[in-house]
Amino acid sequence: MNYSEFKKDIIAYSKTIGIDKIGFTTPNPFTEMKNLLIRQEELDYQSGFEEKDIEKRVNPSLLFNQPRSIISIALAYPSKMKEAPRSKEGERRGIFCRASWGTDYHVVLRDRLQKLETYILSRVPDARMKSMVDTGELVDRAVAERAGVGWSGKNCSIITPEFGSYVYLGEMITNLPFAPDEPMQEGCGTCNKCVDVCPTGALIQGGQLDAKRCIAFLTQTKGFLPDEFRGKIGNRLYGCDTCQTVCPKNKGIDVHHHIEMEPDPEIAKPLLLPLLTMSNREFNETYGHVSGSWRGKKPIQRNAILALAHFKERAAVEVLIHLLKTDPRPVIRGTAAWALGKIGGKEAYEALKLYREKEQDQEVVGEIEKGLRFFDPELAER
Known part of the structure; x- marks a missing residue:
């Protein structure tokens, strides 16, 4: 198998199933993220919703036997609502954040990851993969940053040049030796x-x-x-x-690529x-x-x-x-x-x-x- 060509095929296929960005990285431990998580824990800055074992959050080898690469994906979601109703006296309205518009993004990303897994298996039947959305152990942001999907912004979101930070992230650990992509330069600069x-x-x-x-x-x-x-x-x-x-x-x-993400x-x-x-x-x-x-x-x-x-x-x-x-x-x-x-x-x-x-x-x-x-x-x- 020519994995350089296969990687190009995966990138091309990903576009046909509605993956807006895709990147590849190594399964090496995420050392900088580990240090950050330890510091967060020391300061009691964690929410409590996270995986408790920091090692599992940063070391793919603890989640997957002999990993050789990680694929990171991003799907862009809308930032504006068409025909948004107005809140007025007697008819006050609340708001759900953009990440809760349309179908639960976990469902949407799992669908795309499953399709990607099926495609890879059609080419490499003995391939092994483990896919995750943000309820998985790995820190999505660390994977996406190292895979060159975007940079980690000061707002603690991944920011992409094409879609800003309005992206959902998911990843797939594999036993296939894909070459890693280059991380992006930090782009926030002096903006605060x-x-x-x-x-x-x-x-x-x-x-x-x-x-x-x-x-x-x-x-x-x-x-x-x-x-x-x-x-x-x-x-x-x-x-x-x-x-x-x-x-x-x-x-x-304001990206409207995915019908499932359109808000009612x-x-x-x-x-x-x-x-x-x-x-x-x-x-x-x-x-x-x-x-x-x-x-x-x-x-x-x-x-x-x-x-x-x-x-x-x-x-x-x-x-x-x-x-x-x-x-x-x-x-x-x-x-x-x-x-x-x-x-x-x-x-x-x-x-x-x-x-x-x-x-x-x-x-x-x-x-x-x-x-x-x-x-x-x-x-x-x-």
Whole structure:
């Protein structure tokens, strides 16, 4: 087998199945990434969603017997929504980040990787491969960077010259001796916009992220959102795009190559109030195909309540009182209480006073107290 020619054939085939970029690299350990991950762990900057064993994240040999190469792929996704509905008083809307538009990207990338595996096996029947999307052990970004797909930006995303950072990544470890591609030169230069505008200061410095402060992480947690972040979440239901939207390398980039990634505006930018009374079945039928649904409906509903508080949406008061009164989940009752205080008005004030006496859960009582502190009792009648 002439692996130089075979590599060219794979690159050509990849374009026919909707892979936007492809690169090849060695299976050597990712030493720089290992050092970075150790430092992140020491600083307690990890989210907790990652693979716990750092060695598995950086050493392909621990995941695959005698690897000889890694193939990295990237698929570009849209940055703009066609005919996006407007959020207005009485009909407030939340937003899912771009990485949760359309079909769950794990599904899309696995499809492309599976097709690539099938093609390779048709040419080399005894080939061995192991494919991963970002739930796998390896750090996608480290693989893509070394394979020349893009450079690792200060916003901790891979930035490609063609598609900016609006790309999904996946990789395939193989036992085939493909020649590695050259990594790209770093392209951020002196630009520091992503670090400067990060809403929570999660980007400590270029390339270093405190994941526990990142809104993308916070929107996926299931407990009470810490007070310091409640005013910063805005109307985000899942994820955050700020460090991408401000990036000059993303200016003017909007790629619509993949029909599966096209957003349904009513799902990507949904009305907030209907979310609050949605059953598990309704939620799964409506949102189950998007990546932002993976943690279930509770984080999304909690974030929707915070978004209504952000808008000070008075049309939500009745529903929020109903949640405070009847919802079995303390996080939802408590967040509703806080939001009622934020929105204000006599009806909200009276409800908080009433349920302060009735509530049994002490965390929820604490949230009711926070809600009441938003009021000046003398003004509550106005």
